[in-house]
Amino acid sequence: MTALLSPVKSKLFIVAHRRSWGLLDGEYASVFRGRSLDYDDLREYVPGDEVRDIDWKATARHGSPLVKRWVATRTQTVVFVVDSGRGMAALAAGGEPKSVVGINVVGTLGYLALRHGDLVGLVEGDATATRPYAAKGREGHLERLLRAIAARTTLDSGPSRLSAQLEHVASHYAGRLLLVVVADERDLDGDDVVLVRRLHAQHEVLWVTVEDADPTAVGAGRRGVGARDVGDELVMAPEVRFDEQLHAAYTASMTARRASLASTLEGLGIVHGRVGASEQVLSVVFRMLERQRRRGR
Template sequence: MTSLLRRVKSKMAIFAHRKARGMLDGEYGSVFRGRSLDFDDLRAYVAGDDVRDIDWKASARHGSPLIKRYVAGRRQTVLLVTDTGRNMAADARDGEPKKDIAVMALGVVGYLAQRHGDVVGLVCGDGLGTRSIPAKAGEAHLERLLREIDSATTLDSGPSRIETQLDHVARTVKGRFLLFVVADELAAGKEIEQLLRRLRAQHEILWLTVRDADLAGEGRTDLDAFSVADSAALMGHLAASPAIREAYTQMAGERDAGREAMFRRAGITEGHVTGSSTVMTELFALLERHRRAG
């Protein structure tokens, strides 16, 4: 059986070849502000680093800017929160299953947490129930979490409802954690916004939205599909209608704008991915936006 974590690390290695993995690693380390840090070593300055971390004396001796690296004086807890309902078994914008993208994104953040000495836990489920796995360290534990997500997300799963998992966190999780949430395109609403505000008052929250397939887009007129949410037929030939495409685009735009405004009011940083190939770059941008927003 192929290791899901090994698959994640292999894709991270490709990103590292683009000389950006160190930047992603640094951005993760900056998410928790005000924690106890001890000096570790020096590394080369890269764009986006905080100039306050430059060691000017060492930089002068070296001939180029060097950044002080620190290690956490205490462990942080990262809680991966994700939807394993049947919506996540559907295809995303780039044509691959949403759950594969979720496993990639959650695996990257979990691996970064492990590298920084943090512990990682999981809350996942659907509208019918929630499963929680306590936070621990170690790659074997992270592999277990990824396998739980992968095996639980099928077309036979219950309906997707990330609110169920968020409510579970609000009721049961004590202390201040970093919540990394991966879900599909959430619709804004008064109840979910109140829940998000309640969670944000206690935790750091990063949110990654996996974009839906665009069945009304150009080139999809020969495709007949069905909604995994309720098995309703989605006739591909209807997408040939300019009026239907326009209405679909307007509806999707209004939903996105409503969600983005809700997250902004709640003080939550959101990113979007269309496929696993965009996970690494979007995670870097997400972490950077979160740091600057703080």
């Protein structure tokens, strides 16, 4: 199989000119260097402390705010939570499989993590199974993670159920992590919000949505050719696929759906980004790291 990490590295060193690469590398370092933390003890709250570090039970007993004190560990553990359901085998907005865009996201952030001595792991799956991969600090391991995503994300995969993968993280990972969620276009229902809030209280979370192609756009395919939704197997007949009213309705529906997800993630305090093509990954990752750094000030 052709190496998957090599093209990612080529984009980092060749497509991104030296200044852009330096900025991207610096953003990662400024955000996550020394942020892998273990609990040490409690101390009095002082202005500027993060609200998420307040120990509310201890505060109630003590009568004044107490925050948890953390000690930096030597490495950060980055765990990618990737939707490998069959929806991610469909086309992204840029015309390539969404799994390819997701692999570029994981490869870019994973390689940045390795450069800074951090560990990278993976939890991927669909509605039928969740598969965890241990966190390690070698390029060969990152390559294996990328290959696992590529191999598991096919049209024969089960439907997406990202909540199953997030539940696995909540149940099996005790230490503080950087979680990078790479997901298909989806909504978050009430149970999802509770779960994501719980994860964000313990870990740092970044959320990347891989955008669907618009099957009703004229540029999305040849006239006279139908389109199939790989998620639910519905087929859009060619005579209605490029109907103007259908296109307008689809666009309005997706705009509302995306705004709803953005509002939910913003409300949870989670930095998020949208990417529709591999060529957009570097700029989207940079903007997300920059926003995360600013929120951590």
